[in-house]
Each structure stands twice: as C-alpha cells, then as structure tokens.
Amino acid sequence: MSKRRKQHRATGAETQKPKTRDVFVPRPFSGLPNEADWVAMRELLPSATAPLRLKAEYAEQVDDREITLATVLPLAWPAMSRTDGRVFVAMQRQFQSGDASRDVAASLLAALASEPGQPVAVPARPGPGPRLQDLIDNDALEVSIHDTFDFWLADDADTDDPQIRASMERANASIYPSQRVETADAAYWCQTPERSHLRVVLPDDEDTALAALARLRAAEALTLMPDSKFAGMFRTGGLLVPVWDLPSGASAKECEAPLAELVERYAEVKAASEPLSSAERRARDGLVGRQLTLR
Template sequence: MGKAARKKERKQKVRDVFVGRPFEGLAAEPELIAMREFVPSGTARLSLAGDNADRKVTIASVLPMAAAAFVRADGEVFVGLQVQTRSGDISRDLGRALTWALEAEPGAVLSVPDTTSPSQPGERLQDLLDVDAPLEVEVHEDFSWWLPDDEDEPSGEVAMSLQRANDAIMPTERLSPGAYWVLAGEKAHLRWVWPAEENRLMQALARLSAAGTLTLGDETKFAGSFRAHGLLVPVWDLDPEAHAREWAEPAKQLGERLEEAFASLDDTPLDAAERRARDGLIGRQFTLR
C-alpha cells in the first residue's frame, strides 16, 4: 500500500470512543438499561422520530440466536438489546441495527450490528427516536412472542432453542418505570434503575437509610447497588414467598420517599449520621452476574 493510500485509509477511520452513559438524554433510559441487563424476556414499542414515525418497531431484551435485528414477513421490525456490541457506544450499535432493519427486506436477519462502513459512524438511538417518549415494557413469561401468532408450533432445532431460552428465564415483573421484581432462585429482589447522577442518588439513599426508611417493610432490606451503563441501580432483598404484586404499593411509597429526599438535598446537606450511612452504602456496591 502506497503512502497516499495509507493516508486516505487513516482519514476514513472513525475513532471508537467509549460512552459510559449511552442512553443519556432518552426518557426511556431506565427501561433500556433494565432490558439490556436483567429483564429476561421483554418487549416494547419504540417511538421513532421523523419520516419513520409511523413504522412499527419493537425493541426486545433478546431475539432468537441473540440477533441484532430482524424483519418479519409482515414487515414488522424487531431490534435486540442483549447483543454482542461492536463499538464503545451501545447506542450507536443499536442505531445501526435499527437503521439496517428499517431498510431491510421482510425475512432478513442481522446477526451483529453493521459496521462495514468505518467512514460512516451511523446514527445513535438519540438521533432516531422521540427522545421524550417513555418505553412501556411488557414482560413475558417465556419467548413464545418470538414466533408470529399464525405460525405453527416449532420443531427440531428451533423448538430446542426456544426451550433452552425458556428454561433460563428468571421470573420477572415490572412494578413501575425502571423497577423490576426478580425471583433469582431462592431469593427475590427489587432492582430499580434510577435516572439520577450517582453521587446525588447515593446521598438520597443515605438520607433514607439514616432515617430507617430505606426498606419496603418488614422482612426486606437494602442489599446494595451496581452500576449499569452510567447509572446506579439500587437493589433490595424481598420475601421470596410474597407475590410480585404485593410489592407494587411499598415500591411506590419508597419511590415517593426517595423523591422527597432528592428535593431536600437542595436545602439541607447531609448531617454526620447521613454521611456515615452514605459511606456504608458506597461499600455495598457489587457486580451483577
């Protein structure tokens, strides 16, 4: 390769920059993170912007064979969140997959996000969606929604793949935006994605902790938190014998207390007891496996 050709190739390359909070600016940020990280089988209708506003597009936690996107025979578009990423910006990878699917023929499948044009970085989700639109996630008990309603029962390898996926599901229910009840083996948890700056969220949690109100009632406790795509996700241990719907009201009340704690931070800094509580909460961060 000659010097001129090498220089041209360098100009075409797009520097891959890691984006720590890829869904920032989207009202759907908490739901996208939950579906990406711990919702096993969930779908939601996307609200597209511009000329594609009328297109029917479903975003899903995971698609068959962990595909990035596919188009059904009827033209309905599906985009998967739990996929192998190709760049440091998940939002851009998803934007590439969505752009591909909007232009693809019925029946087409995209295994991984398309990065065949390095000189064209592609649009991010923030460029393609109505940024103010919420995401109404429907959580499913299994992956039967993978198949169209008019399709016969699968057989052979397809049936085995569907069964394996179903067997791996942990029972999950959505309590409110970003808040999910999960039954993980013998333990039940509330995992709540909060769209707030980490330090401020930690202060609000500490204020409740010092006041003894950082729970959802008896037999519950704050377990810790983990980071996911730039946001902190608090986790509570719950009674596994109770049904998910029994936690809807306690979770609502906890959310109201947290909102009040956020508001109070503007006027009153943490006192000594609250600072000690914050230090204790910081030490209870873990990695979700």
C-alpha cells in the same frame, strides 16, 4: 532506505482505512422517554418488548414496517427482520461500542434496510451516525413483560420443526418470572431460584441518587418491608439500581405499598440542600463499597 521504498510505505499508509475512535457515553439513554425503562430492558428484564415509532423524517423512508424493541433476540442477534415484515431490534447484543444508543440505532437502521425474512448485517462497531435520540418519536416506552420468547416467531413459523422447538424450549427455560411494581418508575420484582428481589432503576443522576440513598441509610429508612434486606446496588447506563432481597413468598403486589412509602421518603431527602452529615458520608461510602458497575 531507498526513495522507492519510502514512496511505497507512504502510499500504503494513505490507503489504510482510518480507525473508528470509540467514545464511551456514560448515560447513553438520556433524553429518551422513560430513560430508566430503557436501562431496565437492557439489564434487568429477561423477556420484554416495547413498540417503537420513528420520527417523521425517518418513517417516510420505510413502508410502515412495525418496529419492536426487545430485550434479546435469538443467538444474541442485534436485529431481526421477520418474514411478516416486522422488525425487531435488541437491547442486548454480542458486540458493543462505548455508546449503547448508537449501537441499537445502527441495528435498527440495518434491519429497516433489509428484506423481510433475510438476515440483518450489522457492523460490530457502527461508527458515527444517528443515535436513538435522533430516530425515536415515542412519548413513552410501553414495556410488556413476557413469560416466553414466543414473540420471536412469526404466526406462520414452523413450530413443529424439532430444532426450532428445542431452541425455544432452551430459551424459555432461562426466563425467571418478572413483574412490574406500579408504585415507582422502572421498579421490577423478580423471582430467582434462590429468592425474590425488587430492583428499582432510579431516574436521577448518580450523585443525586447516591446522596439521597445515603441519607436514608443513615436514618435507617432504607428498609422496604419487614424481613426484607437492602442487598446493595449496581450502576449501569449512568443510573443507580438499588436491590432489595424480599422475604420468602413476597409477591410483586405486596411490594406496592411499601415501595410507595419508600419513594416518598426518597423524594423528601432528595430535596435536601444541606451537605451530608458525617454519618451520611459514612453511609455513602458504605453504599459505594457495595456497588457493582455493569457495562
């Protein structure tokens, strides 16, 4: 190989852009208030919002723009800057890295830097930078569940436009009814076309939650109410989400008392310090066998 060609190849290597290494964060919302609700907004709720407040060092850089966290935005946009100045940032987005917290934080910063009413440019892979834990100053995440996606539109939006109206009708038709069950953190009832379900995001680390569920399963104490069925669980955001199929016609209100009793049983077995028995280990293996991982 000639000296000139070697020099050319070396120069080309030096001018290439460095690749961003994607690091997977298994529990991306740990350290945020109501961690389980952040996971619920990302994975469980079809249409929900929550107000966000920035830490002082970031708030002083923007002009008091109202910030709203949303489950999803039109066309799976990562963020939206409405003409009225309100900023919306989505928990669900088309492109994701290994750190969901960094993804949403990058979307939020891009929206705050954009002009109201203009498209928000967000990188598919945000790379190093602040995470939500660095930006957010909320004491709690106050989740509001909606029956429609009308919150996407500003008050002065042209809802008579046939394209806008058709798009909203399609989006609203995809929503299934959901309600919070107040007797547990991040517990949500939902009604699908087939039947109703109760899904609870457990706030404990996976090993602790799995051991407690295994103890309940072995003691045949994992049933929620008569004619209900423990359907299994999935893991997402580093947390476990057990799911119960409910009897026909069971409402969110009817789940409150049975869930409160189940929460008490869960707390009791979670505090146990002795190793799992052979029956409890078998129950744990059975639970893992029916577990679905979402990323």
